[in-house]
Amino acid sequence: MYDDLRHRLVQLSSDTDALQRSRAIVQAALQDGRAYYGINTGFGGLASRRISDSDLMQLQQNLLLSHAVGVGEPVPKDITRLMLQLKLHTLGQGYSGVSRETFALLLRFAELDLIPVVPSKGSLGASGDLAPLAHMSLPLISYGHFWDEAGEKQLPAGAVLQQHGLIPVQLQAKDxxxxxxxxxxxxAYGAWVLEKSIRLLKTADLLATTSLEALQGSIAPFDDRIQQIRRHPGQAVVAGxxxxxLQQSEILESHRNCGKVQDPYSLRCVPQVHGASRGALAHCMQVMETELNSVNDNPLVFENGDIISGGNFHGQPVALAMDYAAIALAEIGNISERRTYLLLEGHDGLPTLxxxxxxxxxxFxxxxYTSASLVSENKVLCHPASVDSIPSSLGQEDHVSMGSISATKLLRVFENVEHILSIELLTGIQALDFRKPLRPGRGVEIFHDFVRDHIPHAEQDTYFKEYMEKSLGLIRDGAYLDLIGQELGELG
Structure with a gap:
């Protein structure tokens, strides 16, 4: 999703025209005697307070210090790295008027992989992510902390700057x-989760197919003619x-005429349920890609010299999309847990449990139980944060998106779904062992053999936590998808 962003960052160190143009407009505005929000005025509910020229630089430093009031667990380092890259991307488009010195040091952080420590809680999602971004920016003025290389220890920003021969900046007006x-x-949260969801959706289809084989379900509901007359693209992709x-499946062939009329919904309706989640996530990706390439600063500096206050910082589009994405991912986990339950019931010759x-x-x-617990937790987490709003800034900011809450709980839902799928992996592969000597479809067989190279069949109770950790690692790596793709072609 963000390959274009990475390409853009490579160009930023040499492409300075847009930055210089917008900065020149800000500097000219400081001479015309007019009030410009946040440039020579206070912020939020203090927007009517004019600031003297002698205090403009102190105003900007005070802004970072006063807004860096986040709490809670730190944002994961990988997500903070993306957050830093995204900030550079939007500033580099030349509508913010940031000074070249400030931008250059922030860019240097990205080049050296110096990733600030950012608390995950404290943003209302309008005027954007104020507290988190203030923490991310603190090291520019030698406050705050960076992560160490392993992402485990927090190092004082001043010491890290000195170690790399970097000099803190004096923030200029608007910076x-x-x-x-x-x-x-x-x-950053949305892009990180959605990017990883692409492969997770393919894994969900693979696991559903494995469970279908193990339970000797019917392939009839996956007939392409059924999918085509409902016309939802995701449904057809899943069935495909x-x-x-299932190509070359001896298991399916062995019970083709068994007389079973219909399977439970968690098998029969996989195309409809997985497909709906695919459609929802495709919409969320479109929203996120639009936002990744947008400018969401305020006020905005335009080429003709206009400096206009607006509301591009408001996180409503992203907040709604992330709430929707959480629901879509939770449903993937919900139906997966139902298939796990079916596998334990002892259907069609499988031993109970x-x-x-x-x-x-x-x-098993x-x-x-663990899977059911995570499904239940996801139901709570899927209450949309974006329907809430609490007025702030003395009433000036009277409607906010709460998108940061949408973001952080989206990650929790995603991680829960990874665990849920990892449990279906264990049970589906275990069940498939009992269908030998019949062979499953070639794609499922590749998957089965790959898993058995890492996790053994369980003849008796064991320390299943170790199995679950290995299974989760396989889910997160997804190397089996590449093996299947090499022989059968890429999954949709």
């Missing part, structure tokens, strides 16, 4: 405001993935 206005926290993975000797062994009973 602080340009740094903290924007939706970069929301964007299942058919591809997927072990031959239960009583002394609990089998309790991993399903």
């Amino acid at each position: 602080g405001l340009s740094l903290i206005n924007g939706t970069q926290l929301m964007q 993935n299942v058919r591809l993975l 997927l072990m031959q000797h239960t009583g002394i062994n609990s089998g 009973m309790i991993p399903q």
Whole structure:
């Protein structure tokens, strides 16, 4: 999703025309005697307070210090790195009027992979992600902290700057405001999760197909004619993935005429449910890509010399999309847990709880509990944050998006779904072992053999936590998708 962003960042160190043009407009505005929000006035509810020329630089430094009041666990380092890149991207488009010195040091942070420590809580999502972006910008003036290389320790910013021979900047008029206005926290969480969701959706289709084979379900609901007359593109893609993975299946062929009329919904309706989530996430990706390439500062500096206050910092488009994405991902986990439950019930010759000797062994009973717990937690997390708003800044900011909350809980939902799918992986592959010597479809067989190279069949109760950790690692790596793609073609 953000390949274009990375390409753009490579160009920023040499492409300075837009930056210089917008900065010149800000400097000229300081001489015309007029009031410009955040440049020579106070902020938010203090917008009517005019600031003297002698205090303009102190105004910008005070802005960072006063707004850096975030709390909670730090934003993951990888997401903060993306947050920094996104801020550079929007500033580099030349509508913010930031000084070249400030921009250059921020760019140097990205080049040296110096990633600031940013608390995850404290933003209302308008005027953008003020507190998180203030923390991200603090090291410019030798405050705050950077992560160490491993992302484990927090190092004082001043010491890190000195180590790299970097000199803190003196913020100029408009600099602080340009740094903290924007939706970069929301964007970073959303882009990070949505990018990873692309492969997770393919894994969900693969797991559903594995469970279908293990439960000797019917392939009839995946007939392309059924999908085409409903016309939702995602539904057709999912059904196509299942058919591809089931090629050469001896298991399906063995019970083609078994007389079973219909499977439970968690098998039969995989194209409809997975497909709906695909459609929702495709919309969210479109919104996010638009936002990634937008300018969300305030006020904005235009080429003709106009400096206009607006509301591009408001996170509503991103907040709505991330709430929607959380719901879409949660449903992938919801239906996965139902398939896990089916696998444990002992259908069609499978041993109950997927072990031959239960009583002394609990089998895979309790991993399903974990899956159910995570599904339930996701239902709570999917309450949309974007429907809430609390007025702030003495009433000046009377409607906010709460998009930062949408962002942080989206990550939690995504991680929960990873765990839920990892449990279906364990149970589906375990169940498939009991169908031997019949072979599954070629795609499922590749997947089965890959998993068994890393996780053994469980004959009796064991320390399943280790199995779950290995399974989660396989889900996150997704190397089995590449193996399947090499032999059968890429999944849609």
